[in-house]
Amino acid sequence: MSSAVISTSAALGRPFLFDVDAEPEAGLKAPGGTAPQACPERSRRGCPLEPSSPEHRRDLLSCTLNIPQSKLPPASIAPASRLEIRSTPEMISSGIPAIDILTGGLPRGCLTEICGPVSSGRTTVLLATLAAATGRGECCALIDASDALDPDSLAAAGVDLDRLLWVRCNEESPRRRRDPEKCAAPKNTAPAATPSGGKGGPEQSACDFDGKGWVKNESRRSERRLEQVLRATDLLLESGGFGLIILDLADVPPLAARRIPLTTWFRFRRAVEHKPTILLAIAQQPIAGSCSSLLLQLAVAKRRQNAARGAGRGSDLARQRTPEEGTMHCEGDCESIETAHMHLLSGLEMHVELIRSRLDRKPARCVTFETKTAWAG
Amino acid sequence: MFACIYIPNFAVAAALRAEPELEDRPLAIFDGKPPLEKLIAVNESAKGLGGAPGMTKAQAELCSELALRPRSSLQESSTHAALLDCAQSFSPCVEDSACDTILLDLSGMGTLLGSLPKISRAIFDRATGLGLKANVAAAANPDAALLAARGFPGITVIPAGKEAEQLGSLPTQVLFSDHREGGEKELANTLLETLDRWGIRNLRALAALPEVSLSERLGQAGLGLQKLARGARSRTLVPVEAPLIFEEAIALEHPIVLLEPLAFLLHRLLEQLCARLASRALSTQELRLTLELSNLTGIEDEFDQVGIASESDGSNETWGGQTASAVRRSAALLTRRRQTRFSRTLNLPLPMLDAKVFLKLLQLDLNAHPPGAPIVKIQLSAEPARPRSAQGGLFLPPSPEPEKLELTLARITGIVGEQQVGAVELLDTHHPEGFRMRRFVAEVARKAPVRKNPESAEMNSVVTALRRFRPPLRANVTLKNGQPTRLTCPKKKEVQGVVLWKAGPWRFSGDWWEHDAWSRDEWDLALRNGDAISFHRLVHDRLGGGWFVEGTYD
Numbered sequence: 067m068s069s070a071v072i073s074t075s076a077a078l079g080r081p082f083l084f085d086v087d088a089e090p091e092a093g094l095k096a097p098g099g100t101a102p103q104a105c106p107e108r109s110r111r112g113c114p115l116e117p118s119s120p121e122h123r124r125d126l127l128s129c130t131l132n133i134p135q136s137k138l139p140p141a142s143i144a145p146a147s148r149l150e151i152r153s154t155p156e157m158i159s160s161g162i163p164a165i166d167i168l169t170g171g172l173p174r175g176c177l178t179e180i181c182g183p184v185s186s187g188r189t190t191v192l193l194a195t196l197a198a199a200t201g202r203g204e205c206c207a208l209i210d211a212s213d214a215l216d217p218d219s220l221a222a223a224g225v226d227l228d229r230l231l232w233v234r235c236n237e238e239s240p241r242r243r244r245d246p247e248k249c250a251a252p253k254n255t256a257p258a259a260t261p262s263g264g265k266g267g268p269e270q271s272a273c274d275f276d277g278k279g280w281v282k283n284e285s286r287r288s289e290r291r292l293e294q295v296l297r298a299t300d301l302l303l304e305s306g307g308f309g310l311i312i313l314d315l316a317d318v319p320p321l322a323a324r325r326i327p328l329t330t331w332f333r334f335r336r337a338v339e340h341k342p343t344i345l346l347a348i349a350q351q352p353i354a355g356s357c358s359s360l361l362l363q364l365a366v367a368k369r370r371q372n373a374a375r376g377a378g379r380g381s382d383l384a385r386q387r388t389p390e391e392g393t394m395h396c397e398g399d400c401e402s403i404e405t406a407h408m409h410l411l412s413g414l415e416m417h418v419e420l421i422r423s424r425l426d427r428k429p430a431r432c433v434t435f436e437t438k439t440a441w442a443g
Numbered sequence: 444m445f446a447c448i449y450i451p452n453f454a455v456a457a458a459l460r461a462e463p464e465l466e467d468r469p470l471a472i473f474d475g476k477p478p479l480e481k482l483i484a485v486n487e488s489a490k491g492l493g494g495a496p497g498m499t500k501a502q503a504e505l506c507s508e509l510a511l512r513p514r515s516s517l518q519e520s521s522t523h524a525a526l527l528d529c530a531q532s533f534s535p536c537v538e539d540s541a542c543d544t545i546l547l548d549l550s551g552m553g554t555l556l557g558s559l560p561k562i563s564r565a566i567f568d569r570a571t572g573l574g575l576k577a578n579v580a581a582a583a584n585p586d587a588a589l590l591a592a593r594g595f596p597g598i599t600v601i602p603a604g605k606e607a608e609q610l611g612s613l614p615t616q617v618l619f620s621d622h623r624e625g626g627e628k629e630l631a632n633t634l635l636e637t638l639d640r641w642g643i644r645n646l647r648a649l650a651a652l653p654e655v656s657l658s659e660r661l662g663q664a665g666l667g668l669q670k671l672a673r674g675a676r677s678r679t680l681v682p683v684e685a686p687l688i689f690e691e692a693i694a695l696e697h698p699i700v701l702l703e704p705l706a707f708l709l710h711r712l713l714e715q716l717c718a719r720l721a722s723r724a725l726s727t728q729e730l731r732l733t734l735e736l737s738n739l740t741g742i743e744d745e746f747d748q749v750g751i752a753s754e755s756d757g758s759n760e761t762w763g764g765q766t767a768s769a770v771r772r773s774a775a776l777l778t779r780r781r782q783t784r785f786s787r788t789l790n791l792p793l794p795m796l797d798a799k800v801f802l803k804l805l806q807l808d809l810n811a812h813p814p815g816a817p818i819v820k821i822q823l824s825a826e827p828a829r830p831r832s833a834q835g836g837l838f839l840p841p842s843p844e845p846e847k848l849e850l851t852l853a854r855i856t857g858i859v860g861e862q863q864v865g866a867v868e869l870l871d872t873h874h875p876e877g878f879r880m881r882r883f884v885a886e887v888a889r890k891a892p893v894r895k896n897p898e899s900a901e902m903n904s905v906v907t908a909l910r911r912f913r914p915p916l917r918a919n920v921t922l923k924n925g926q927p928t929r930l931t932c933p934k935k936k937e938v939q940g941v942v943l944w945k946a947g948p949w950r951f952s953g954d955w956w957e958h959d960a961w962s963r964d965e966w967d968l969a970l971r972n973g974d975a976i977s978f979h980r981l982v983h984d985r986l987g988g989g990w991f992v993e994g995t996y997d
Contacts, residue, residue: 162905184937185977189908189997204840205885214910216994217867217878222906227867231883233855234863298855305851307843307885316997317910342841366976414907437907 154425155359158344161198162191164435165362168420173359176424177335177345181352182364187416188316188348190437191364193223195310195346200226204309207231207302211295212317231308235294237287288322296330303337303345311338315349323353331357352421361422366414444549444559444603445585445680448530448570449578449592450522453543454484457522458512460574460715461693465510473500474514483514517692525573525719527685532722533566538585538680541621544592546585548680563598573718582606587674590646593617606674611647615639618646618668634664646672689727690824691715698737698817705818706806712823713798713805720825726794727825730801734785735820785814792884793845794828800846807853811861843885852883873953874961875982875993876911907996909980915991918981927966927981930992938979938992940972948983962986967996 123145128135157171172178172195182188192208199206206229208215213234220227295313302311315323331354338345347354352361419432450456454472459465469489473480480500492506503509523542530537533556536548549562556562563581570577580591583603587610591599594613601609615638619631637660643649649672657665670676691712699705709732720727789804831845843851855864865880916938921929927945932938947966954960966981978996983989 183975183977184995185997187907187997189910190905193908194905202840205842212910213913214994216909216911217869219906219908220867221869223908227869230866231852232865232867232880233859234880235859236863294859297858301851301854301858305843305847307841307848309840435905437905439907 156342158202159198160191161194161196162435164433165191165418168418168431168433169360169362169423170425172344172346173424174342174344175339176359177331177338177347177354177357178360178362179347179349179352179354179358180362180364181349183350183366186364186366187414187418187437188364189219189314190223190416191362191418192312192314192346192348193219193225195344196220196230196312197224197226199310199344200229202309203229205229205231205307206310206312207233207308208312208314209233209235209295209298209302210314211235211291212314214314214317231302233298233302235291235298237290285322288318289325292318292322292326296326299334300337303334303341303343306341306343308343310344310346313345313347315347315353318349320349320351320353323349323351326353328355328357331355358422359424361420363419363421365417365419444552444581444583445588446533446547446549446563446566446579446581447540447585447588447592448526448545448547448566449580449589450526450543450575451578451593451596452484452486453522454514454519455486456543456575457515457518459486459576460522460525461515461518461711462512463574463711465512468510469494469506469508470510470512471498471503472512472514473503475500480513513696515694517694521691521715522575524685524688524690525715526570526575526577527683528719528722529566529570529573529575529577531685532569532724533562536680536682537685539683539685540589544589544621546589546680548682549581560598560600563600567598569722573722574715582674584674584677585680586671586676586678590617590671590674593620601674607647607650607672610672610674611645611650613646615644615646615649615672618671630664634661634668637661687723687725687827688824689716689719689827690822692820692822694820695818698819700817702806702809702813705809705821706802708821709805709823710798710802712821713801716823716825717796717798717801720796720827723827724830725827726796726830728791728794728828729826730789730791730805731824731826732787732789732805733822733824734814734818735822736783736785736814736816737819783816785816785818787812791849792882794831795846795849796830797846800850803850804853807850807857811857845885848883848885873951875951875963907978909994910997911994912992915982915993918990918992920981920983920990927968927990930968930970930979930981930990932992935992937972938970938977938995940970940977942968943971943976944969947981950985952985960986965993 124135127133155173155175157169157173159166160169160172180188180191196206196208201224208230210233213236215232215234217227220230292315295315299311299313302308334345335354335357347358352358352363414437415434416437417432417434420426420430455470458470458472467488469492470486471482471489471494472484474483475481478501482494482496482498482500482503484496485494489509492509494503494506494509500511503511519542526543526545527537527539530545530547534547534549534552536550538546540546549559552562553559556565559581563579567577567579570579578592578596578599580588580595580599580601582588582591582601583606587601587606590610590613591601594610594617599609615635619635638644638649643652649669652669654666654669657669661668667676693708693712695708699708716727787805787808789801789808795801852864862880864883866883867878868881870877870879912935916932916934918938919931919933920927928942930939930942945966945968947968948964949966950962950964952960952962955962962985964983964985966983967978968981969976969978980993980996982991982993984991
């Protein structure tokens, strides 16, 4: 016996017809296991239509909604049972076992968001993911909104540099940058961007801070950078062939990042949907809404205590060094401890919380993992 | 066996190859110095309108429907090069008989390409693909093939031993079609007149003449002509090794200002270039576009006024007998002349052969670097390279297609600027920004991944990363006993607070032997700003003074 369930799409304001014949278990049944009652009008007319025919469904729909058939939308209604069922995405290792245990890995063909404040380990996770992806032989792309990537950290994390495409967004349009007199030299070589003596310092081209005006300027810069990020992402998604595409918005102010329209994230989600690509966005706060299939929140754990204890253990070694070789001091509310330089950033505990996952209904779980410094060996 | 490719009405064919849209229109090609220009070639439609070679340009202009084009040596040379490419794609032994005629030796081609009619059809199709309407003939000897190609339209295959029979219907003028200038032309006219007086008007009649009588009257020349007419003359080919120069050019009657019509012409040139490269089984890794801009004409006039002979490359000037001012003026003009030639070079990471991709790349490049003046001549050349052999691995992860990737990178470069996209290459230096950007190549990325021990990979992966501020942020630092205790950063409010932990200083210096020497002390510190704790790298520039926040540990 066939029956139908009427639902309403909030987005379109149009009714959806769920085909119960195709998937009997999906249909609503009466509490006692009985099927819904047949349309009284149809029973009255003795409708000769086949129970599973489209005409029958329209008839049923008009009866239930009490709307004449002529006012029903035409054949645009698709049975939900015939809608494409989203397959479970392939999960890929993030390069950090703790995160893999927490989430099962990063889903291919989906958008993943990693959020957290400054120094919460977002870039550390990013580099670990890159190292894992390039280690698998995949091509990766990093769209760097703030031009903040440190190549030495990349190499220290074990990223295969040949497989990484780095897109460095900036505040100036290419046309303006081409004018050598108006603009600073390109930052492809090291000497142009380093603080070297007697050359006025690295901030010569930057504007001075003058209260409100500077803030406006900063907003414009963020907009320019974001525009470049979005356009570059569109192009890379369209190009295909990348195993991992990362949008690094970690230094973009949350207010500016939230100005990215939700439709853009929907577009990205659709673009990456049937591709073997992981789209990863790094930001200070969640910005993609429900478009992200996986949302991880990072936080600085209470790791200074541990680090301090570790520092204390290494103090004997450190005391033998001269101050210029590297000492560690604690001030403020901490007792003064001297230790080796390597202990300052070693043993940082990164706290990762799973906020949202497409695969889990109530995913709230968290893990903690430790990091080490590149120079700790 | 031999084959001959002949392009009838070569000047018109060269013009049609550059402008295929003129094919259905009456077209006439003129040559000469104004105002004495005369028509040298017309197509069939133009003949129908009364146009004929020898007419003056002024007479031809009376017919408004007639499209008049000047003779272009550039177009003719590229058409001839295309013809050679077509022939060499079939046989390595090719004779360059004339600008419109190529002979090729087909010995041994049967096993490779099939029967003679099949080979002839393939040659014809290849020539058509290169934009040439050719007559193709195949015969047992080269001269018979040549006569057949010049005499019969389309494809002609003459079986061995039937040359005289097949060639008999051709007019005697075919024998003299390559005698076009000077003494040869006069001799040809004399012989033709003689034969005409005898009533000999086709090759069959000439072939039937008694040899002794013909020899008595016309000598060895007559006997040679008779052998030709019988298709019995045999000789060896004089092979040429065509240089691998792939260049197409077009001179414009009216200057082009907008990029859109330029792209239209570039597409045509690129398709021709790609077809030529494909016929030689080659690709290209470097495309050079040279545009001549319109103010060059004015400069040439000025050159004439100054009275200095100038060569096209601007290097062989003769300066004798000139005053100092004239020399100076000429030097300035030469500089301007060089400026009026606009060149762009596309270096591709891998050999490619896709006209559409090349066009897009050129468009993006020209959008970023517009020529800045109207264009009067376009020249496009390709550096040939062996096509890449791609062996896709079944178990290798997918990587971007090189052509698509190149387009994507060009587009992204247009958005973020040059040197802002690519792969990172670390330099052998301790400099804090010791790296440079290089081109991202998918083919390099396609190499097999290095397998690491999973444990060691994990150990390497979770490394605290640094995020750099570019340029570094200037900071105000409060010192106590030479140690930073408080930090404020005017340009970034988030980077300020009490120093909670610190490690340092670490002293680095380098390049002291060069102009860009650097020396600095580095501190790693933890800042407390309210409840938040953040980690930063603080740098003291020991040469220039000042404190800078170089980055954040994240």
